[in-house]
Amino acid sequence: MKIIVSGGGTGGHIYPALALIRTIKKEYPKTQFLYIGTEKGLEADIIRRENIPFETINITGFKRSLSLENLKTIFRFFKGVRDSKKLLKKFNPDAVVGTGGYVCGPVVYAAAKKRIPTIIHEQNSIPGLTNKFLSRYVDKVAVCFEQVREYFPESKVVLTGNPRASEVIGKKKMGVIQSFGLRDDLPIALIFGGSRGARPINEVVIKSLSQLSTKPYQVLYVTGESHYDEVRKEAELFGEFNNIVILPFIHNMQELLASVDVVIGRAGATSLAEITALGLPSILIPSPYVTNNHQEKNAEALVEKGAAYMLTEKELTSQRLIEAIDRILLDESERTNMGNASKKLGIQDASNRLFDVIKELTNNR
Incomplete structure (x- = not known):
């Protein structure tokens, strides 16, 4: 299986993605991953240190006030979509997962338009702008809080929890x-x-x-x-x-x-x-x-x-x-x-739950 993961800006978007990748690699070592982020985001250093194949696109987030910068962001978004389509064609993934942050906007949108199985993961009880936008196009929306269901199409929502939780189980050590x-x-x-x-x-x-x-x-x-x-x-x-x-x-x-x-x-x-x-x-x-x-x-x-x-x-x-x-x-x-x-x-098997969603979507492709 080949999976593209995209998410960035803060550790809250990056570390759940990493936890998911580690879990899948542990059970299915032959799974190939490509991580798409931005060069200026935290993900550039974090993902490269993990030796995960990493590509970048140029994209910025919208300002929450009237600004000429938002016009530039719209142009960057569509360029990001074009660049993402090139990466999708080259890597040919079985599924694309977005874990939040504006970088996953053009990546997941491009994948959805190409009818590649798509999933977004929302970690918080109130969704970010990018995930609210993408929820109209993706196949599934994975959430961590029941309260966030009301912001997304009900038929797409699945409670998986946060993959990061899986990494603390069994970590207690003597001394x-x-x-x-x-x-x-x-x-x-x-x-x-x-x-x-x-x-x-x-x-x-x-x-x-x-x-x-x-x-x-x-x-x-x-x-x-x-x-x-x-x-x-x-x-x-x-x-x-x-x-x-x-x-x-x-x-x-x-x-x-x-x-x-x-x-x-x-x-x-x-x-x-x-x-x-x-x-x-x-x-x-x-x-x-x-x-x-x-x-x-x-x-x-x-x-x-x-x-x-x-x-x-x-x-x-x-x-x-x-x-x-x-x-x-x-x-x-x-x-x-x-x-x-x-x-x-707590949901201890969050990574496995999210991977089950990925497998279900790819099997039904």
């Missing part, structure tokens, strides 16, 4: 907690604001360090590399902590997630997929700086089921954060109930 200087006989709260960190979260956590240092649980606090030096200086004013470890970045995050008791951080689709696959309770602080405020909607999907607490940035204070952590880590019953609710929302 991971000790490698961070923590004990394995006390509960652990992981606080992080994403790979780059989040200043509003850091500001509140710094104010909370003194109280957190007196708690009968541990805190692993990941600041983001750009914020680490500043946070470290602030933290040193409080002295040494026996139960708090502060780090700029964690490379083996999947192994760590499998070893903690609660996660405090943003509500990106990939993070939530990992959290629910592992059945972890969480305290979600949605980023208000994302399109359509989709992180808050993502968080609400977990809160409604009792799997998470949510604190918006406007609500976030040191006291509220500490109270939320206490409610989970100092009450074993609450922690268990939230974990069970989280587990029910």
Whole structure:
């Protein structure tokens, strides 16, 4: 089988695509892949490092206001369609999968017009513009949240979950907690604001360090590399902590997630997929700086089921954060109930589900 995958702009579009590719390659090593992205996107470095064949087209996203740049984007889109058709003809795929971001617009559209089986994958509870547009042309729309069904043609929607979730299962290893200087006989709260960190979260956590240092649980606090030096200086004013470890970045995050008791951080689709696959309770602080405020909607999907607490940035204070952590880590019953609710929302075999959709479409071709 030959599959084209396209998606880019953010890790939330790229890493699910990578997880899908890895799963398929593991079970069907002879499957050939071509990834189509942009040269300026994160995918250019990430996909090439994985040694996956990679081609680019030139395309930009639409501005959400009246702009002459949008006219240029329309021209780039149609050129992108022409360029995509050339790549499709050369590679001759059995299916094309778009995982989001404006780059997959012309790629998936071109494939649909050539009657190649097409699937888009929507990670969030509110779809992006590209996926809303493509949903009119593709064969199937794979989703991670039931709430997003209403935005797409019902007959095309299939709940698969996020392939990224499949990669955290079975990652728990002995000695991971000790490698961070923590004990394995006390509960652990992981606080992080994403790979780059989040200043509003850091500001509140710094104010909370003194109280957190007196708690009968541990805190692993990941600041983001750009914020680490500043946070470290602030933290040193409080002295040494026996139960708090502060780090700029964690490379083996999947192994760590499998070893903690609660996660405090943003509500990106990939993070939530990992959290629910592992059945972890969480305290979600949605980023208000994302399109359509989709992180808050993502968080609400977990809160409604009792799997998470949510604190918006406007609500976030040191006291509220500490109270939320206490409610989970100092009450074993609450922690268990939230974990069970989280587990029910998780889809552990998302990659296989998505591949099943691909196989079904190609078999019916």
